[in-house]
Amino acid sequence: MSETPHESLFEAPPMAEQERMIEAILFASAEPQSKKQLEDRVPHGCDVSEALVHLRKRYDGRGVALIKVGEGYAFRTAPDLGFLMQKESVEVRKLSRAAIETLAIIAYHQPVTRAEIEEIRGVSVSRGTVDLLLDLEWIKLGRRRMTPGRPVTLVVTQLFLDHFGLETPKDLPGVKELRDAGLLDNRPPPSAIPGVISEDGEVDMGQSEEDEDQDDMFE
Amino acid sequence: MSETPHESLFEAPPMAEQERMIEAILFASAEPQSKKQLEDRVPHGCDVSEALVHLRKRYDGRGVALIKVGEGYAFRTAPDLGFLMQKESVEVRKLSRAAIETLAIIAYHQPVTRAEIEEIRGVSVSRGTVDLLLDLEWIKLGRRRMTPGRPVTLVVTQLFLDHFGLETPKDLPGVKELRDAGLLDNRPPPSAIPGVISEDGEVDMGQSEEDEDQDDMFE
Amino acid sequence: MESHENIDPQVQARMAAEAFSVDVDGYEGPLDILLTLARTQKVDMRRISVLALAVQYLAFVEEAKKLRLELAADYLVMAAWLAFLKSRLLLPKDDEDEGPSGEELAAHLAFQLERLEAMRDVAARLMARDQLGRDFFARGIPEDVTRNRKITYKASVLDLMQAYAQIRTKENFKPLHLDEREDVFSMEQALERMKTLIGHAIEWGTLQQFLPDGWQHNPKLRRSATASTFAAMLELVKEGKLDLRQSDMFAPIEVKRKEL
Numbered sequence: 001m002s003e004t005p006h007e008s009l010f011e012a013p014p015m016a017e018q019e020r021m022i023e024a025i026l027f028a029s030a031e032p033q034s035k036k037q038l039e040d041r042v043p044h045g046c047d048v049s050e051a052l053v054h055l056r057k058r059y060d061g062r063g064v065a066l067i068k069v070g071e072g073y074a075f076r077t078a079p080d081l082g083f084l085m086q087k088e089s090v091e092v093r094k095l096s097r098a099a100i101e102t103l104a105i106i107a108y109h110q111p112v113t114r115a116e117i118e119e120i121r122g123v124s125v126s127r128g129t130v131d132l133l134l135d136l137e138w139i140k141l142g143r144r145r146m147t148p149g150r151p152v153t154l155v156v157t158q159l160f161l162d163h164f165g166l167e168t169p170k171d172l173p174g175v176k177e178l179r180d181a182g183l184l185d186n187r188p189p190p191s192a193i194p195g196v197i198s199e200d201g202e203v204d205m206g207q208s209e210e211d212e213d214q215d216d217m218f219e
Numbered sequence: 220m221s222e223t224p225h226e227s228l229f230e231a232p233p234m235a236e237q238e239r240m241i242e243a244i245l246f247a248s249a250e251p252q253s254k255k256q257l258e259d260r261v262p263h264g265c266d267v268s269e270a271l272v273h274l275r276k277r278y279d280g281r282g283v284a285l286i287k288v289g290e291g292y293a294f295r296t297a298p299d300l301g302f303l304m305q306k307e308s309v310e311v312r313k314l315s316r317a318a319i320e321t322l323a324i325i326a327y328h329q330p331v332t333r334a335e336i337e338e339i340r341g342v343s344v345s346r347g348t349v350d351l352l353l354d355l356e357w358i359k360l361g362r363r364r365m366t367p368g369r370p371v372t373l374v375v376t377q378l379f380l381d382h383f384g385l386e387t388p389k390d391l392p393g394v395k396e397l398r399d400a401g402l403l404d405n406r407p408p409p410s411a412i413p414g415v416i417s418e419d420g421e422v423d424m425g426q427s428e429e430d431e432d433q434d435d436m437f438e
Numbered sequence: 439m440e441s442h443e444n445i446d447p448q449v450q451a452r453m454a455a456e457a458f459s460v461d462v463d464g465y466e467g468p469l470d471i472l473l474t475l476a477r478t479q480k481v482d483m484r485r486i487s488v489l490a491l492a493v494q495y496l497a498f499v500e501e502a503k504k505l506r507l508e509l510a511a512d513y514l515v516m517a518a519w520l521a522f523l524k525s526r527l528l529l530p531k532d533d534e535d536e537g538p539s540g541e542e543l544a545a546h547l548a549f550q551l552e553r554l555e556a557m558r559d560v561a562a563r564l565m566a567r568d569q570l571g572r573d574f575f576a577r578g579i580p581e582d583v584t585r586n587r588k589i590t591y592k593a594s595v596l597d598l599m600q601a602y603a604q605i606r607t608k609e610n611f612k613p614l615h616l617d618e619r620e621d622v623f624s625m626e627q628a629l630e631r632m633k634t635l636i637g638h639a640i641e642w643g644t645l646q647q648f649l650p651d652g653w654q655h656n657p658k659l660r661r662s663a664t665a666s667t668f669a670a671m672l673e674l675v676k677e678g679k680l681d682l683r684q685s686d687m688f689a690p691i692e693v694k695r696k697e698l
Contacts, residue, residue, distance in 0.1 A: 019282070020280075020281060020282035020297065020300065021282060021300060021303055022282070023281060023282030023283060024282035024283055024296045024297060024300040024303055024304075025282075025303055025304075027246075027282065027283045027294060027296065027577060028296055028303075028304060028577070028580060028581035028583075029577070029580055029581075030576040030577050030580040031576075041303055041306070041583075042303070061239075062239060062242060063238070063239035063240060063241070063242030063243035063244075063246065064242060064243055064246045074576065075246065075576075075577060076570070076574045076575065076576060077243040077246055077247050077574045077575040078239065078243060078574065079568040079573050079574045081239065081240060081243040081574075082568065082572070082573035082574060082575075084240055084243060084244055084260055084261065085243070085244070085247055085573075085575055087248075087260065089571060089572050089575075095565075097466065098466065100561045100564075100565055101466075101557060101558060101561050103561070103564075104557055104558075104560055104561030104564055105557055105561075107564065108557065108560060119550075120550075120553060120554060120557060121466065121467065121469065121554065121557075122466075122467045122468060122469020122470060122472075122550065122554065123466050123467030123469070123470070123512075162570055163569055163570045163571070164564060164567045164568075164569060164570075165567060165568050165569075165570065165574060166567075172560070172564065173560055173563040173564060173567070174556075174559070174560045174563060175560075178556055178560065181552075181556070183552065183553045183556045183557075187546070187549060189546050189550070190537070190538035190542050190543055190546055243575075246575070246577060246578065247575035247576070247577070247578045248578040248579070249578040249579060250578075250579070293579065294579075296581060304581050304582075304583055304584065305583065305584045305585075305586055306583050306584070306585045306586065308585065308586070308587050308588070309588045309589075309590055310587060310588070310589045310590070311589075311590050311591070311592050312589055312590070312591050312592065313591070313592055313593070314591045314592070314593045314597070316601070318591075319593055319597050319598060319601040320601045320602075320604070320605060322593070322598060322601075323598045323599070323601040323602035323605070324602065324605065326598060326602075327602055339605060340605060351591075355591060382593075383593075383594070383595045383598065384595065385595070391595070391598070391599070391602075392599060397599060397602070397603045397606070
């Protein structure tokens, strides 16, 4: 049991003070902080949610903005000022077309198995592509699918959301239109549609969820 | 933002906008930025000095402050919130058996030399155990014994008395009282075979009394 | 990634025609080629003529063969399947036939193409978004949380008393340690002694010969000395300084200096 010594048994600090504290913590961290993480750091009894609302309002229209990323909160420079930041910008790795498409498919279809990605792209997904996206920490392994072979699924991460300035995957561009058009449905192909020839040369008949080499790949 | 300020060759953006720009740059920069550096980055005609004055005022009393570091400007956590950047965790541990026994002997027999403690415990007292008790300020060095070698003695401290709620060491119950209280077991412990663990941890034949937690803890 | 949407459809068609006749490497699989071909039809992907597409694709494969391009297996699998689909779509439906109809298969292919196109479109839109580290930025001087771990120890008077009681109890039932220690020949002592003696052990001698004076006759003392001397000898064997042997069970243990 750890106890923070500054924990007060009496009263939470005034809201203005709580706001300052959250401001200081979020300013100090490059990564988004969840409400839980913030609560653990401010004195007992603080209303982190309320302080965040105040703080968000305070920075509205400023050069930095308080944004929500998944479960976390972070300060980021206002996007319209990006042109000032050339000095700061890090060379963003140029992603291959395969990597970009694979990433988009994972983002829009998540959780999605490798076999499903292959079915959508019509080509096998190379190990390097998945490894690259895992390396960037834009995707991670999700739960296994409860289908034969229990294939592992892929999902996007908070870092992905942070990178693209998305609060949730629901904010992905065009996600609603795609859903309404039925293009995000998992529509299994009628049998006898040629599948993808996966990397090891075996033909995956597309309709099957299972993908034997998937386990090899992710374990 | 309908108007991108850097496109105007003639007029500097409004002061509020200049302030935003400086704010974003200082937020994102890895190092304090001098006025010169800031001027190089914002659109031509901006009054960096004035923007800095405004910005400094804006952050006055906030959770972060705009400070001057040498020739540069940077945001830093407000000094009074420094405690938020430290995670104090207090871990409460139980004293090892070796430590509690050593402490008990010092309390009952003080002033007592280390050799005497070893004699009473029947095992050597590791340096770590004594250091820990000294660190805790529960014991301190007493006078040297006027015997050959002039060994130093150990005594308990006021802090010890405070911690254990004792007024004087004489408040500790005596052997007779211990027995009356049922704390003294009248049967010999099954392992009451003599044994000595030498200082360097090697075990003599016939040793029985192990002191494991002491070793685990301090080595 | 640039979107094909913005390009003039005619230019697009010409580009596609040129592209597939020479450069198969540029395509990401048969579905990609089908999508490129489908765009030349200049209709909504939902109203695509799958039959026409099949014909175009088969022509593409023929072309590739003429140019002796090595086509990957999945292009050929797709060609075979499209030939099958084409025949299904053209021939009157045979009631004997099992499985999905030609129309169902065609509909799914159209769905796949529409979906792939949609994914490419949103992938482009995703990449066009503001990106962290390019268009917007995180704090440049993050401050780490320093962790100060403080350990406090807890003990009560009762712990103290119990610990002391335990020691005293033990003591009540045994004589002073120093007396007992006299009955014990420690391994260190034995080792010290053996180290000074091994130089003389040129010939095989029994373990008993190495026991210290005064420890051979009292059984209690002898046991202790025998045990510790034996242990010390094993230690020296390990160090490669002694040889040890025993001819039989319960036979005397013999010892000799190791020849260097």
